[in-house]
Structure formats: C-alpha cells, structure tokens
Amino acid sequence: MSNALATKTAITCENCNLDKLCIPKGMKRSEVGELKLLVNRNNIRQKGEAIYHSGSPFRGIIALRSGTAKLLSFDRNGNEIIVDFILPGELLGFDGVSAQIHNCTAIALETVNFCHLTSRQIETLTLSTPGFYQILLQRSCNQFDIQVEKLLLSRRSAEERVAAFILHISERLKIRGYSELEFRLSMSREEIGNHLGIAHETVSRIVHHFQSLEIIEIKAKQLKITNKKKLFSFYKD
Amino acid sequence: MSNALATKTAITCENCNLDKLCIPKGMKRSEVGELKLLVNRNNIRQKGEAIYHSGSPFRGIIALRSGTAKLLSFDRNGNEIIVDFILPGELLGFDGVSAQIHNCTAIALETVNFCHLTSRQIETLTLSTPGFYQILLQRSCNQFDIQVEKLLLSRRSAEERVAAFILHISERLKIRGYSELEFRLSMSREEIGNHLGIAHETVSRIVHHFQSLEIIEIKAKQLKITNKKKLFSFYKD
DNA sequence: CGACGCTTTGAGGAGATTCAAGACACGTGG
DNA sequence: CCACGTGTCTTGAATCTCCTCAAAGCGTCG
Numbered sequence: 001m002s003n004a005l006a007t008k009t010a011i012t013c014e015n016c017n018l019d020k021l022c023i024p025k026g027m028k029r030s031e032v033g034e035l036k037l038l039v040n041r042n043n044i045r046q047k048g049e050a051i052y053h054s055g056s057p058f059r060g061i062i063a064l065r066s067g068t069a070k071l072l073s074f075d076r077n078g079n080e081i082i083v084d085f086i087l088p089g090e091l092l093g094f095d096g097v098s099a100q101i102h103n104c105t106a107i108a109l110e111t112v113n114f115c116h117l118t119s120r121q122i123e124t125l126t127l128s129t130p131g132f133y134q135i136l137l138q139r140s141c142n143q144f145d146i147q148v149e150k151l152l153l154s155r156r157s158a159e160e161r162v163a164a165f166i167l168h169i170s171e172r173l174k175i176r177g178y179s180e181l182e183f184r185l186s187m188s189r190e191e192i193g194n195h196l197g198i199a200h201e202t203v204s205r206i207v208h209h210f211q212s213l214e215i216i217e218i219k220a221k222q223l224k225i226t227n228k229k230k231l232f233s234f235y236k237d
Numbered sequence: 238m239s240n241a242l243a244t245k246t247a248i249t250c251e252n253c254n255l256d257k258l259c260i261p262k263g264m265k266r267s268e269v270g271e272l273k274l275l276v277n278r279n280n281i282r283q284k285g286e287a288i289y290h291s292g293s294p295f296r297g298i299i300a301l302r303s304g305t306a307k308l309l310s311f312d313r314n315g316n317e318i319i320v321d322f323i324l325p326g327e328l329l330g331f332d333g334v335s336a337q338i339h340n341c342t343a344i345a346l347e348t349v350n351f352c353h354l355t356s357r358q359i360e361t362l363t364l365s366t367p368g369f370y371q372i373l374l375q376r377s378c379n380q381f382d383i384q385v386e387k388l389l390l391s392r393r394s395a396e397e398r399v400a401a402f403i404l405h406i407s408e409r410l411k412i413r414g415y416s417e418l419e420f421r422l423s424m425s426r427e428e429i430g431n432h433l434g435i436a437h438e439t440v441s442r443i444v445h446h447f448q449s450l451e452i453i454e455i456k457a458k459q460l461k462i463t464n465k466k467k468l469f470s471f472y473k474d
Numbered sequence: 475c476g477a478c479g480c481t482t483t484g485a486g487g488a489g490a491t492t493c494a495a496g497a498c499a500c501g502t503g504g
Numbered sequence: 505c506c507a508c509g510t511g512t513c514t515t516g517a518a519t520c521t522c523c524t525c526a527a528a529g530c531g532t533c534g
Contacts, residue, residue, distance in 0.1 A: 097378035141334035147384045
C-alpha cells in the first residue's frame with residue numbers, strides 16, 4: 001500500500017468540494033440527495049489518460065473523488081506547462097467556462113475516479129437552487145485571488161517556491177481531511193519543476209537541502225514534513 | 238498635447254467594456270439607456286490617488302472612462318507587486334467579488350474618470366436582464382484563460398516579456414479604438430519591470446535594444462511601433 | 475535480472491540582478 | 505525665461521542564481 005491517499009474513503013457529495021457550492025449556500029441537506037442523483041459518478045481514468053483535452057467543448061464541471069490530476073497548457077513550442085495539480089475532492093473544468101472550449105488539458109497522474117456535473121445539470125441546479133450561479137461566480141472569481149497569490153510566488157527564489165509548493169499541497173490535503181504531514185507526491189520532480197518554473201535538477205537539490213536541514217523526509221514520492229514551522233519560515237521570511 | 242489617449246472622446250456606456258456584458262448578450266440597445274441612468278459616472282481620481290484599497294469592502298464593478306490605473310498587491314515585505322494595468326474602457330474590481338473584500342489596490346497612474354456600477358445595481362441588472370449573471374461568470378472565468386497566458390509569459394526571457402507587454406497594450410488600445418502603433422506608456426520603467434518580474438534597468442536595456450533594431454521609437458513615455466512584425470517575431474518565435 | 479525512466483549530483487555557463495554613477499526630463503521658484 | 509533640484513532613466517561592471525549538459529545511481533516493472 002504505497003498510496004496514503006487511497007486509504008481514505010472515497011470522496012462523496014457530502015465531503016467533496018462541490019458541497020461548498022450547495023449546502024452552505026441555501027441548498028438544504030435534503031437536496032444533496034437530489035444532487036447525488038444528478039451527478040455522473042464513478043468515471044475512471046488510468047494514469048496518463050486525459051480527462052479532457054484542450055480545444056474540446058466544455059461539458060461541465062468535474063470533481064475528483066480519488067486520485068490526482070495535472071492541468072496543463074502548451075507553450076508555442078508544444079512543451080507542456082503545468083498550470084495546476086488537482087487533488088482529490090477538488091474541482092476541475094473552469095478553464096472551459098469562458099469560451100465554452102477547454103483552454104487546458106487535464107491528465108490523470110494516477111488512477112482517478114471522478115464525478116461529472118454536466119452543463120445541463122448545472123442549468124437545472126441554477127433553476128432549483130437560487131444563488132447557485134452567484135456561488136459559481138464567487139468560486140471562479142476566487143481564481144483571481146489565486147492568480148495574485150501565484151504571481152507573488154513567481155517572484156520568489158526557487159527554494160521559497162518549493163517550500164510554498166509543499167505547504168500548499170499539505171494545506172489542500174488537510175482541508176479535505178487527509179494527513180497534512182505525511183502524503184504521497186503523485187507527480188514527478190520534472191512535473192513539480194515545470195509547475196514552479198524551475199529545472200527538475202533544482203527541485204532535486206532543494207528537496208535534498210530541506211532533508212539535510214531535517215525539515216522533511218522524502219523517500220521516492222513519499223513525503224513527511226518533520227518541521228513544519230521551519231518549512232513555513234522558508235516561505236514567509 | 239503629450240497624451241495621445243486624451244485626444245479621443247471619453248468612453249461611454251456604448252463603447253466601454255461593459256457593453257460586452259449587456260448589448261450582445263440579450264440586453265437590448267434601448268436598455269442601455271437604462272444602464273446609463275443606473276451607473277455613477279464622472280468619478281475622478283488624480284494621479285497617485287487610490288480608486289479602492291486592498292482590504293476595503295467590495296462595492297461594485299468600475300469601468301475606466303479615461304486615464305490609466307495600476308492594480309497591485311503587496312508581497313510579505315510590503316513591496317508593491319503590480320498585478321495588472323487597466324486601460325481606458327476596461328473593467329476593474331473583480332478582485333473583490335470572491336471574498337467581497339478587495340484583494341488588490343487600484344491606483345490612478347494619471348487623472349482618471351470612471352463609472353461605478355454598484356453591487357445593488359448589479360443585482361437590479363441581474364433581475365431585469367436574464368443571463369446577466371452568466372455573462373459576469375464568463376467574464377470572470379476569462380480570468381482563468383488570462384492567468385494561463387500570464388503563466389506562459391512568466392517562463393520566457395526578459396526580452397520576450399517586454400515585446401509581449403508592448404504588443405498587449407497595443408492590442409488592448411486597438412480594441413477600444415485607440416491608435417495601436419503610437420501611444421503613451423503612462424507607467425514608469427520601474428512599474429513595467431515590476432509588472433513583468435524584471436529589474437527596471439533590464440527594461441531600459443531591452444527598450445534600447447529594440448530601438449537600435451528599429452523596431453520601436455521611444456522618447457520618454459511616448460512610444461511608436463515602427464516594425465510590428467519584427468516585434469511580434471520576438472514574442473512568438 | 476535487465477532495461478528503462480526517474481532522480482541525484484557535479485561542473486561550467488548564461489541571463490538577469492544589484493550596485494553605482496551619470497544623463498536627462500520635468501516642475502518650481504526666483 | 506532660466507537655474508536648480510528631484511525623480512526617472514540610462515549605462516556599465518561585478519556578482520549571483522539558476523540553467524544546461526553530462527554522467528552516475530536508484531527503483532520499478534515486465
């Protein structure tokens with residue numbers, strides 16, 4: 001059992017990120033059952049398979065129930081640029097809303113299981129749940145805040161970026177109820193570097209450096225944060 | 238007359254960016270008059286004055302009628318990081334939608350005149366204009382596409398970034414009906430560098446380099462693109 | 475067990491930064 | 505209208521961070 005994430009019960013409507021769009025904002029708990037019926041569950045993709053492709057028509061929002069994915073675009077030379085990693089319980093597909101055509105490609109980093117809320121189903125929800133659209137709007141404007149956060153990060157040193165990366169993953173896993181101090185990094189060094197805008201060799205060197213400072217323990221993809229405070233000081237100092 | 242922008246008639250509801258939110262998407266031309274009555278026009282800020290501050294409550298969307306502004310955040314040391322420049326006819330304020338608190342500060346780079354569509358007025362429009370919310374959603378998800386564009390740009394050389402910066406400004410001015418080949422850069426080299434993530438000395442050197450290649454002519458803040466094709470090749474090759 | 479891909483480690487080099495100093499532009503007041 | 509001062513812009517030189525290239529180590533999976 002190498003994948004710590006897989007040991008937890010799969011994400012359901014009640015604990016997936018979509019709940020933030022339903023339960024707290026006017027949608028009654030009883031209605032969540034309705035949502036359950038609405039949503040297409042148990043879609044599977046194997047490692048390396050695409051969930052959707054850049055250029056394909058937008059078909060709705062996706063929620064990862066288990067597994068991890070990468071969201072990527074391509075530069076003018078056709079090299080992939082990893083825009084984000086999507087962790088279990090997180091949402092995917094907003095890159096298709098604006099133009100109704102996906103701007104990015106989503107690829108499974110390991111076997112993933114996901115729900116699919118189609119455009120039509122979103123319409124249904126909009127009608128039955130007043131405020132649903134407003135929530136979608138807030139959620140997507142949230143992208144703006146995230147964008148600013150990423151901009152700030154892009155100005156910082158390679159070391160600070162790696163520290164921030166580990167802390168962000170940790171925080172996001174924690175929110176969904178996973179262990180925040182010990183988890184598996186499903187992505188390669190190459191993919192981490194790509195996402196952070198640094199060479200994979202640099203990632204390797206920094207991870208090694210953090211280990212020698214006894215901030216983390218890392219063996220292959222399994223990561224353990226042993227001194228979160230110190231790691232955080234790398235990011236915030 | 239040093240400011241080429243000021244020579245054009247001021248932006249009105251009919252040619253401001255907001256029109257994209259109304260006319261093409263279900264709002265009849267006749268209703269635009271209604272919008273005119275709704276909107277608070279002729280707000281003024283002098284150079285250096287804030288339009289809104291980070292941390293202040295969201296009060297609605299703003300459309301610049303004339304003048305230029307910068308949208309900024311602060312890093313952990315309190316240094317400003319310029320998230321974007323806002324040109325005449327463009328919209329401002331989406332950084333406050335998600336949390337209902339502004340995430341950024343907007344400051345006039347020269348005297349600006351702007352319209353203000355308050356949250357309440359947005360509500361009114363939502364009720365009277367079906368699909369208005371959907372359009373706002375698309376507009377804000379558009380942020381996602383822009384974010385990807387910026388991510389790609391952040392991976393490129395300083396020279397490519399400056400080329401892209403000039404071309405982007407040119408394109409945005411063109412869309413609003415201004416000259417695309419000759420315009421005034423209201424922001425300082427320092428501010429350009431800040432925005433692009435490079436030192437202001439580097440901006441200076443690159444601008445000088447482009448001049449020596451006869452791609453642009455620049456005198457103080459006045460810019461003329463003399464070889465757009467070549468400039469574009471710097472960006473896309 | 476062997477092959478392949480991923481990761482680590484080292485050496486050298488390129489691009490951009492930082493620091494420093496001088497040129498220029500602009501607005502102010504005499 | 506010009507002299508002056510301040511802030512912006514330019515230019516040069518030294519330095520640094522991170523990249524690229526290269527090769528070896530390690531793990532994983534057929």
